[in-house]
Amino acid sequence: MISKQVSNFEGLVISVSQYGEDSAIVSFATDSGLVPLLARGIYKPKSQLKPLLIVGNLLKIDYKHTEKGLYIASSLLVIFDASEAMSNYQESVFLLLLSELSMNLYKYGDSYPYKEVSTLISSLLNKGDCLSTTLLLLGTFYRSLGINENVNSCIGCGKKEDIVAYSLQEGGFLCSKCLEGYKNVEPCSTLELYVLKFSFMPINQVYLSKTVPQKEGLKILNGLLNNLVDYFDLHPIKTLPVFISALTN
């Protein structure tokens, strides 16, 4: 039995997989968490649902909710169109990375920070810096997944001065005295500490307009991603090498 009630929600397209001959299951992030949305006939030439095929699109969807927990899209309104990213290599690879990482980190039913992520996408498409945006994305994921990194004070003694290193595994900054207790942690540069702290800043105009230095940015990006892969025991992120080469060429 299908319930006849039509409702609507706002959300972000995270991933699309073809379903049957001309339909798709879209992973759609909403206030009710990440949900599977069935888009019937979406690959037919005249389908009005086509904006659901673009990862990064922010949409308002009318849907029917079946008793089996499936959402069926009936019509939609485009709030933010991310399709222009397809004409820019870095931006399109960013969306590939976002999609792969999201589907690795979040399951259906999990809450997903779609408003922050949507703000990051629109900022990137508005001439934002790709590496800086990706660092803010990772910081947003850490927050939403409840992984706390202390980037304000030493995790050993709480001191704010004399910070000389960090360990993502241990949970954040280390002062020179506490660093002595961590044999496998190397001291790092002030710029690296700055970039790490930047990654966890709130998503607002002040931070969205900043550009991090590339060398330190790439090192922190790799560190934050590898730490997620280890923490959740994920497969290596396939789009990462493509993404890094898009950033550096």
Ligand SMILES: [Zn+2]
């Ligand atoms: Zn300390």
